[in-house]
Amino acid sequence: MASLSDVADICTILSLPFAVVAYLVTKNRFSSWWKQWNKYIIIVVYILTLVGIYRLGWLTWIYISIEIPVWLIILIVLIGLFIIVFFPYFIEEEEACPEYLKYKNDVIQSILCQWKYNDDGTINNASLAYFCANKNCSSRLEAGVTPMFDDYLEISCPHCGFSKKFDLSVSDFNRRIIMEIERRLRTSEYKKRLKELEAQ
Numbered sequence: 001m002a003s004l005s006d007v008a009d010i011c012t013i014l015s016l017p018f019a020v021v022a023y024l025v026t027k028n029r030f031s032s033w034w035k036q037w038n039k040y041i042i043i044v045v046y047i048l049t050l051v052g053i054y055r056l057g058w059l060t061w062i063y064i065s066i067e068i069p070v071w072l073i074i075l076i077v078l079i080g081l082f083i084i085v086f087f088p089y090f091i092e093e094e095e096a097c098p099e100y101l102k103y104k105n106d107v108i109q110s111i112l113c114q115w116k117y118n119d120d121g122t123i124n125n126a127s128l129a130y131f132c133a134n135k136n137c138s139s140r141l142e143a144g145v146t147p148m149f150d151d152y153l154e155i156s157c158p159h160c161g162f163s164k165k166f167d168l169s170v171s172d173f174n175r176r177i178i179m180e181i182e183r184r185l186r187t188s189e190y191k192k193r194l195k196e197l198e199a200q
Contacts, residue, residue: 046082103190106197107133108180110164111141111155115181123178132157143170 098121105114116127130141139159153173156163166173184190 050078099194100185100190103185103194106181106184106190106193108177109166112138113177113181123181125174125178128174128177130155132160132162134160134162136160137162143173 101117101121104116105112107113110133112131112133114127114129114131116124118124130143132139132141134157137157137160139157141155141157141162143153143155153166153168153170154163155166155173168176184193
């Protein structure tokens, strides 16, 4: 059996690589670093643990002979545990898509609005696009200032003739649309709209 000094020696040896890793990896980078290297670290620690236990003489009893060698039983058990515990780390599973990210279009102000999301989940303002809400048309809408009334924004369909005026500039209109989308997201109204849109 190993003495306390043997255990202390092993801990001292193992502390060196961990100290080097702690020095090279800052706190801010730890999350991404761990995500990239955790499976390799776990495998190395697993192997070192088995080797350390064997070198300490804690596995001498596995050589006891029975109909099936004890070491073979232990090996099978360890392999089974390894597969159950660590195999998921080797599978690159796609993260579950939050439900709200499916909400990417809706009719707002009688206009079919479409948008995308940034990587952080916020709405990508530049992706905002407007289409005719008429199902038999669905043409992209055009925006312009009405003649003689510079304060009015006119959004029209070049295909079916749909037209609607707003007492807003283009930038203000876009901002209002974004605000309405955010409101529906925050109030969870989008869940009801998703069901309605899927039923259409």
